[in-house]
Amino acid sequence: MDWTVFTLISWTEAYFARHRIDSPRLTAEILLGFCLGIRRLDLYLQHDRPLEKQELARFKTLIQRRKNHEPVAYITGEKGFFESSFQVGPGVLIPRPDTETLVTTTLSVLDENPRNPQKILELGVGSGAIVISLAMAHPGHLFFAGDISLSALETARKNAAREKEIGTIHFFNGSWFSPLAPGPFFDVIVSNPPYIPSSDIFGLAPEIRDHEPITALDGGDDGLECIREIVTCAGDYLVPGGQLILEMGFDQKTAVSALAKTCPQFDQIHVIQDLAGQNRVAQCKKKID
Numbered sequence: 001m002d003w004t005v006f007t008l009i010s011w012t013e014a015y016f017a018r019h020r021i022d023s024p025r026l027t028a029e030i031l032l033g034f035c036l037g038i039r040r041l042d043l044y045l046q047h048d049r050p051l052e053k054q055e056l057a058r059f060k061t062l063i064q065r066r067k068n069h070e071p072v073a074y075i076t077g078e079k080g081f082f083e084s085s086f087q088v089g090p091g092v093l094i095p096r097p098d099t100e101t102l103v104t105t106t107l108s109v110l111d112e113n114p115r116n117p118q119k120i121l122e123l124g125v126g127s128g129a130i131v132i133s134l135a136m137a138h139p140g141h142l143f144f145a146g147d148i149s150l151s152a153l154e155t156a157r158k159n160a161a162r163e164k165e166i167g168t169i170h171f172f173n174g175s176w177f178s179p180l181a182p183g184p185f186f187d188v189i190v191s192n193p194p195y196i197p198s199s200d201i202f203g204l205a206p207e208i209r210d211h212e213p214i215t216a217l218d219g220g221d222d223g224l225e226c227i228r229e230i231v232t233c234a235g236d237y238l239v240p241g242g243q244l245i246l247e248m249g250f251d252q253k254t255a256v257s258a259l260a261k262t263c264p265q266f267d268q269i270h271v272i273q274d275l276a277g278q279n280r281v282a283q284c285k286k287k288i289d
């Protein structure tokens with residue numbers, strides 16, 4: 001049988017559906033488009049194009065990887081986030097649509113502050129999706145971004161180098177604040193730290209559990225270990241009136257708000273919901289005096 005683009009998409013859709021892979025048709029289209037180096041729309045413009053032997057062999061490998069629950073973004077090496085696209089690979093968390101709420105909240109905070117340039121710190125930079133999105137919107141500000149993972153930092157640096165109109169980002173390696181000299185320096189500290197309780201990791205989808213880096217997911221026994229460290233230290237690094245903006249789990253609002261209230265440096269704490277109406281972002285403002 002001669003495989004054409006159309007027959008191959010239909011066959012792959014049915015194959016993925018049988019193996020309970022999410023969004024089987026969309027996944028088939030993305031992988032075939034990636035394999036042939038063409039856009040999804042062009043698959044339909046070339047629906048009767050026959051595939052060559054090497055193309056079929058390459059596509060078969062991609063199908064097997066996805067059947068083994070490897071995330072599509074690791075297979076294609078790319079994930080769209082906010083207004084751009086970022087390289088990702090094993091060892092680096094795939095940026096999530098939920099995290100766009102952290103970006104839009106931070107952009108509003110930057111827009112409200114007349115100080116120019118502002119200094120912004122991201123802790124746990126991963127692929128760089130957050131800090132690069134901010135630096136693209138505010139090329140005049142100064143950005144600092146750290147991660148304990150060297151492969152994350154390497155990916156974030158590469159992603160930053162792909163963008164032309166972007167503010168300066170200083171990347172550093174180490175655990176949370178430890179590489180930084182203490183002092184009230186930053187206008188904004190933003191972070192999407194690991195916040196999944198250790199005991200929940202096993203129950204995650206295999207795409208996440210078996211493929212994404214555990215250091216990007218595991219928030220310790222109660223899920224709050226990283227959040228606790230960031231919330232309790234952030235006040236020492238923020239200028240008066242500066243803000244900590246933190247992503248958290250949808251069920252962590254009460255715990256994170258209580259934690260922030262134990263820090264005398266913060267006088268305003270707000271929780272923002274994501275587009276699905278889930279509590280997602282905590283915003284803690286440092287007192288002015």
Ligand SMILES: C[S@@+](CC[C@H](N)C(=O)[O-])C[C@H]1O[C@@H](n2cnc3c(N)ncnc32)[C@H](O)[C@@H]1O
Pocket residue numbers: 093094095096099123124125126127128129130146147148149152174175176192193194195215216217226
């Ligand atoms: C949930 S991921 C977020 C990645 C990226 N900011 C995003 O939103 O897509 C958490 C990140 O924190 C980093 N991380 C974990 N423990 C850390 C630590 N002790 N110090 C600094 N970064 C850490 C992980 O390597 C990972 O890149």
